[in-house]
Amino acid sequence: MTLGKKARWWKLDEEGHIHCTLCPRGCVFSKNYQIGDCGVRVRSENELKTAVYGKISSLAVDPIEKKPLFHFYPGSSALSIASIGCSLHCRFCQNYQISQSHVEVSEEGKLSYPFPLRDMSPEDVVNVAKDRGASVIAYTYNEPTIFWEFMYDTAKLAKKNGLLNVFITDGYINEQPMRVLAKYLDAANVDLKGDQTFYGKYTLTPNAPNSVLKAIKVMAEEGVHVEITTLIIPGLNDDEEWINWEAQWILENLGPDTPVHLSRFYPTYLMRDRPRTPVETIEKMRNLMLESGLNYVFAGNVPGSAWENTFCPNCGEKVIGRRGFEIRSWNLSEDMGCKSCGQHIPVKGERKKETAWKKYLFR
Template identity: 40%
Template sequence: MDEPISDVEQYPAKYWHALDDGRIQCDLCPRDCKLHEGQRGACFVRGRVGDAMVLTTYGRSSGFCIDPIEKKPLNHFYPGSSVLSFGTAGCNLACKFCQNWDISKSRSFDRLLDQASPEAIAQCAERYGCKSVAFTYNDPVIFAEYAMDVADACHARNIKTVAVTAGYIHAQPRRDFFAKMDAANVDLKAFTDEFYVRQTGSHLQPVLETLQYLKHETNVWFELTTLLIPGLNDSIQEINAMSEWIVKELGTDVPLHFSAFHPDYKLNDKPPTPAKTLIQARKIALDAGLRYVYTGNVHHVAGDTTYCPACGTELIVRDWYEIKQYRLTQEGCCENCNTAIAGRFGQFAGQFGRQRIPVRVGAAA
């Protein structure tokens, strides 16, 4: 049974307004939830108490882990570096295939055992030598106020911030949120509105608008991920249409990751994605003009490797999350022909590798 929202710890939320009928409307994402006293939004973590909107997961996490940055996945954002990753609970989408459903669909705050202030998180990342902090596991859009405060604390210590998100957010909070982010991996879940409506309970257009905003109005480094689900979003026609849109609207330098689906949550009637489907999708996207296309959740070294788009040199050879070869200059250029590679690079000082290290942060600042 859900806890009454008045019984859980609350934090004042932004992005809402009062309606003439006595309800208040959440203006964070395109769901536009309209709430009476005591009601929660579709995300479960934002709700109404009195005449205001509150966030119930500020300072509360489902856990902290140190991961390789490639796991987000980000292949062009300080390769080999480590990232302190965490999430909260809830989600503003309703994906039937959610791979983190135990967190994103949680209706219990008992899972949120780790409490941490923004300053404590930044201190932890610095203590463990993490290049960045990632808001992940569930969509950080729904805990935007917390994520933005953590980002400020991180930037004060020269630590980068990463959002792993579906990009389902309204224009004003989008500006505020991404102004605090250095990088993002955005789930482009499919390229038809029918898929978004039937499988996620949302719509495609707001996600496309977020991607266009990131490309044309920010300096945020971003990469895309599409989870290919057999029979739902893996047709040659759809992958080709999506690839052509990316080339036209975002350019040829945006990395695209095709990831393998495994049956989970409410979508157990579909088989796992065959590796050949991902390899074919990668070829379609490369043929459409994209320069950096990757495969994920399968063992495919060619699909993990970054190639120079000019001379074809294997620049960063990966085997899962391990870097076997690194041939970029500190400025991010090909060592063979000096072509600049899109991304954020620096001095390569080794790699974090395939480790996953759980850590406790604590509430103290």
């Protein structure tokens, strides 16, 4: 077994060390068969390889609202794909079974995986999306940045076939690979997790959140539709100072119409002893962001909450009614104007009524 496909973002220095330039962690590979912190990039002689090109751990058809993307082609179905590994090590990761898994390389250079993975080509992914009635391909579940090469090739092919590409990411990616990838992206949801102390202690990540904020700005500059998600964890990032700072940064750098999702924490992985987030905390954080000037702030992981809906910031009318991931009511004109007052609601793309995600929901 080979060690995978040649990676794109790296350089070899005069001393024979390989420097990975994909994410801000900047792993240095001094030994043959050394594996990067992400768990999937491997040194092979004087090259860096990606061990997960076309190695798929998860494949499902989801509603676009599950990503979550609320103001991007509402009602569309997305073929979601993932591999293994991650650039972060979040103690609260809900997908830790795949994100914290990694490849292994024996002394003889034999590559092995923690569990069976499905081999797929970019053509396979595009064909499955079309066969299952999905107009979107979502790179998600584990961090897509670390399977950059496969995502890039698939996204290019998807574009040629009239499909949309969405990037569900922690945003921990260097500027150049982000700009190159952004040419083929239509939307992104970025996790903005907390301040520097939070990232360092609970995700074991250096150079954040500044690197994440930079990547978000790059996406916006390149014309990618951006929505932000923050998981609110009791006692860790639920203070008013952080939420007000986040809201102000979004206002100044992305604008007041940027959708923000405040998600409720549930105990998982290495934080099973921490309580779930009170719904009242989510509502309080949401109100703070609205008071700061943001127009569209949603509650996540709170099924049935009124804050799953989109409200007109001018007249307060419910213009998109949701229950979970499903659209239940639509009060917008064809040009996305509120039918009550005419206020334009900045939804990218037309409403879709795709049902593919319902057909494949339990498969």
